[in-house]
Amino acid sequence: MEAAGLADAGHPLLGAAARLAGGTGPLFTGRISARSHPWVADHRVARAVLLPGTAFVDLALHAGGQVGRPVVDDLTLREPLVLPDGGAVDVQVLVTDDGGASGTLTVHSRPATATDDNGDEDAGWTLHASATLTGHAAGAGQPADTRLTEAWPPPGAAAVDVSAFYDTMADRGYDYGPAFQGLRAAWTDGDAVYAEVALAALPGGAGAAPVPQADGSRYGLHPALFDAALHALVLAGGRQAGPSPDPAEGSDAVRLPFAWSEVALHRPGGLAARVRISPVPGSQDAVRVEIADPAGAPVATVGSLVLRPVAAASLGSRRFHDALHHVDWTVLPPAPATGDTGRQRWVVLGPDPLDLLGALTRAGGRPGGGPPGGV
Structure with a gap:
């Protein structure tokens, strides 16, 4: 890798990093598939395997940390990344830092080894996410709510039965596999929801044993654990109720994370976490997410998260194996x-x-x- 002028990217979803001439880098590259990262295959929405939105956030936090911009001031998910059945996607994460107070980040992907009809290797790239990275942001870096650090579960909160939670989610189009079934317990207290989540044993490759849970320590906050923390949104009620489809949005609508603001990682996430989700004052759609470790120490905060409806049928149309046509001789x-x-x-x-x-x-x-x- 060094002989090719590349460095280790330092993240499990990325393979290499390069500093671009002119100080506009770094550029991180990787290749993702259900074979190389088997746990991703458990994130299935409307029968399509999606790279979870939390993975984009973890990539942004990692890339920002490499350039002294550790806070994701805002991140917009523009296009879901649908993994092709039996195939892989190449990913590029580019950070542009002009030396000012902030930097920008983009995440692109395309089917592995894709070219256009003229052999152009630059063909087929899709922009999935764009973000602004800063050294600090208002509200970011604040300690988790004190009720995450005091007696647990929170005194006075009402317990919620989550034993059939993932069966209900599957009926709504979120057919999560074991790696993403991390919600263990939940409580409600007014508009706030508290939850316990844990990283399940991650699946290995074909014929292999499950990857040890310690795999979670290789991420800032493992996307599967982070995603499980957001599942409690369904219990929050109202428009911020996360994946729960709204009939007004269409009978086949699924709701996906769309806009993130003031995201800060205080320490690596580990294997389990406590979560608090509460409405952002003055907003009908946005929620604040606070994550702590099992002892109550702050792990991450999300100042604001907004979800948007996506037609389930459109996810199927985005599948690479449907979108690419090949000539065959019969x-x-x-x-x-x-x-x-x-x-x-x-x-x-x-x-x-x-x-x-x-x-x-x-x-x-x-x-x-x-x-x-x-x-």
């Missing part, structure tokens, strides 16, 4: 021998620089006429 059985080439029909498609039409005519063929005998 061999047809030979026409029965008649001894009369004049009774066979031949068709010449497109320009005819070799004068095939004339050759067929001179050989006794009947282009465009007679019963079908060949093409």
Whole structure:
């Protein structure tokens, strides 16, 4: 890697990093598939495997930390990243830092080894997320709510039965596998929801044993654990109720994380966490998310998170294996021998620089006429 002028990216979803000339970097690259990161296959929404929005946030936090911009001031998810069945996507994370108070970040992907019809290796890139990175942001970095650090569960909060939670979610289009079934317990107290989440044993590759839970320590906050923390949104009620579809948005609508603000990571997330989700004052849609470790020490804060509805059918249309068309040659059985080439029909498609039409005519063929005998 060093011989190619690249460095270790330092993140499990990324393979290499390069400093671009002119001080505009760094650029991080990686390749993601259900084979290389089997736990991703458990994040299935409307029958499509999506890279969770929390993965984009963790990538942004990691990249920002490399350039002294550890806070994600805002991040917008512009397009879901649908992983192709049996295939992989190449990912590029670019940080542009002009030396000012903030930097910008973009995340692009394309099907692995994709080119356009002219062999252009720059073809097929999709912008999935853009973000602004800062050294600090108002509200970011504040300690988690004190009720996460005091007696647990929070005194006076009402327990919520979550035993059938993921069965209900599956009925709504969120068919999460074991790696994303991390919600263990929940309580409500007014508009606030408290929850316990844990990182399940992550699936290994084909024929392999599950990856140890310690894999979570390789991330700032493992996307599966972070995603499980957001599942408590469903219990919050109102418009900020996370993945719960709203009939007004369409019978097949699913709600996905869209806009993140003031996201700060205080320490690596580990294997389990306490969570508090509460409405942002003055907003009907945004919620604040606070995450602490099992002892109550702050792990991460999200100043504001907004979700948006996405038509379930549109996720299927974004699948790479449906979007890319390939030419295939179908061999047809030979026409029965008649001894009369004049009774066979031949068709010449497109320009005819070799004068095939004339050759067929001179050989006794009947282009465009007679019963079908060949093409």
